Amino acid sequence: MAKCAMGKMRRKGLAIMAVHTVDTVANASSTVNLGPAVALSCRECGERFDLGPIFACALCFGPLEVAYDLPTGDPEALRAQIEAGPDNIWRYAPLLPVPANVAEKPNLNPGFTKLVKADNLARELGVTGGLYVKDDSGNPTHSFKDRVVAIAVEAARAFGFTTLSCSSTGNLAGAVGAAAARAGFRSCVFIPHDLEQGKVVMAAVYGGELVGIEGNYDDVNRFCSELIGDPLGEGWGFVNVNLRPYYGEGSKTLAYEICEQLGWKLPDQIVIPIASGSQLTKIDKGLQELIKLGLVEDRPYKIFGAQAEGCSPVSTAFKAGHDVVRPQKPNTIAKSLAIGNPADGPYVLDIARRTGGAVEDVNDEQVVDAIKLLARTEGIFAETAGGVTVGVTRKLIENGLLDPALTTVVLNTGDGLKTLDAVAPTTGPTATIRPSLDAFRDAGLAH
Numbered sequence: 001m002a003k004c005a006m007g008k009m010r011r012k013g014l015a016i017m018a019v020h021t022v023d024t025v026a027n028a029s030s031t032v033n034l035g036p037a038v039a040l041s042c043r044e045c046g047e048r049f050d051l052g053p054i055f056a057c058a059l060c061f062g063p064l065e066v067a068y069d070l071p072t073g074d075p076e077a078l079r080a081q082i083e084a085g086p087d088n089i090w091r092y093a094p095l096l097p098v099p100a101n102v103a104e105k106p107n108l109n110p111g112f113t114k115l116v117k118a119d120n121l122a123r124e125l126g127v128t129g130g131l132y133v134k135d136d137s138g139n140p141t142h143s144f145k146d147r148v149v150a151i152a153v154e155a156a157r158a159f160g161f162t163t164l165s166c167s168s169t170g171n172l173a174g175a176v177g178a179a180a181a182r183a184g185f186r187s188c189v190f191i192p193h194d195l196e197q198g199k200v201v202m203a204a205v206y207g208g209e210l211v212g213i214e215g216n217y218d219d220v221n222r223f224c225s226e227l228i229g230d231p232l233g234e235g236w237g238f239v240n241v242n243l244r245p246y247y248g249e250g251s252k253t254l255a256y257e258i259c260e261q262l263g264w265k266l267p268d269q270i271v272i273p274i275a276s277g278s279q280l281t282k283i284d285k286g287l288q289e290l291i292k293l294g295l296v297e298d299r300p301y302k303i304f305g306a307q308a309e310g311c312s313p314v315s316t317a318f319k320a321g322h323d324v325v326r327p328q329k330p331n332t333i334a335k336s337l338a339i340g341n342p343a344d345g346p347y348v349l350d351i352a353r354r355t356g357g358a359v360e361d362v363n364d365e366q367v368v369d370a371i372k373l374l375a376r377t378e379g380i381f382a383e384t385a386g387g388v389t390v391g392v393t394r395k396l397i398e399n400g401l402l403d404p405a406l407t408t409v410v411l412n413t414g415d416g417l418k419t420l421d422a423v424a425p426t427t428g429p430t431a432t433i434r435p436s437l438d439a440f441r442d443a444g445l446a447h
């Protein structure tokens with residue numbers, strides 16, 4: 001089925017792809033078992049399509065997202081079922097586009113990472129309402145990307161793909177490589193050629209193909225879109241392109257976990273980093289589902305987006321009051337967030353405005369300061385994306401947009417060991433001495 005659909009895509013090109021793929025997939029859709037997922041629906045016009053490896057609406061080219069037949073009935077029973085599940089994202093399988101037996105399949109079982117009550121950081125920032133860091137550096141490949149990839153892998157299995165691929169700013173490449181190794185797929189991933197060494201090594205070590213593209217992420221992404229429409233890419237599941245609707249759903253698990261870990265309560269404010277904006281929009285979707293299912297009390301929450309000044313298309317549009325996100329050429333140490341033309345940018349603007357949040361940015365020096373602040377106060381070593389989020393949180397408090405008296409969750413989406421270069425120039429030994437007590441005394445470090 002997937003093969004036939006891909007053949008048609010190839011001939012007709014990307015724009016027409018959705019139409020033909022839906023036709024082809026229609027017969028097979030009854031055999032696609034993705035649990036409670038029943039269809040794809042267009043975010044713009046609401047048109048529905050059968051589940052398949054498609055990502056754009058055939059009518060209006062809007063992005064597709066997964067529509068569900070979600071469990072109705074007793075929220076108490078659903079809460080109990082979730083709490084009795086495994087300590088990973090599969091505890092939320094009834095709310096995800098995955099088959100019910102997903103936990104028995106070979107995968108990396110990401111998720112259920114720590115929600116750290118960050119009292120020391122709260123004191124430094126003047127937060128009195130409770131400050132938490134959702135620390136996704138604890139995932140199998142040390143970033144939040146393991147969540148989205150795990151869901152995309154199930155879609156890839158369902159649609160019969162044999163190769164997993166992606167365009168990546170770094171973390172996704174490693175997450176795809178590892179998940180493919182474990183789940184028995186071939187992998188071939190694409191990254192900008194100038195990424196941090198930690199990201200490159202992580203992407204390569206799992207044994208799949210890794211291709212550096214001479215260009216920035218937006219060039220890599222454009223290249224992958226072309227590859228999908230070409231025979232060269234036949235049979236390939238690009239987790240963040242033709243499997244993007246499924247991939248995105250993995251980020252909902254961050255919303256589920258945060259609320260469950262707060263005792264089935266919504267936080268008042270969440271600060272989320274933005275690259276393509278997928279994560280932010282799907283966290284909002286997850287929170288809305290929890291409200292609809294009666295798993296949390298329906299009350300207002302605010303969503304804040306965080307960008308680096310050197311790649312801030314969404315915060316620039318937010319501050320200017322625009323609905324359209326104008327692309328930028330990225331130049332920042334926060335390479336995992338360096339997407340100059342973010343696909344979900346307009347939806348991020350909607351969500352920030354609808355919930356009463358904001359989108360803000362910080363410069364590279366503030367990113368480094370924030371990495372050190374989080375490390376010094378909470379013992380959490382974040383990658384540059386985490387520095388962006390903590391730095392933006394501080395700025396939002398200073399400019400009065402984030403209320404320090406409310407419960408606030410800040411996301412750390414990656415591990416500082418992958419971006420050592422960001423802090424290495426300003427971090428190192430306090431002293432280097434001969435191995436003698438005299439030398440140590442002379443260094444003035446004894447307390």
Ligand SMILES: *Cc1c(COP(=O)(O)O)cnc(C)c1O
Nearest residue numbers: 171275276277278279385413414
């Ligand atoms: C990919 C990534 C993000 C944000 O991803 P979106 O494209 O906005 O969903 C945030 N943090 C890290 C570390 C990432 O790798």
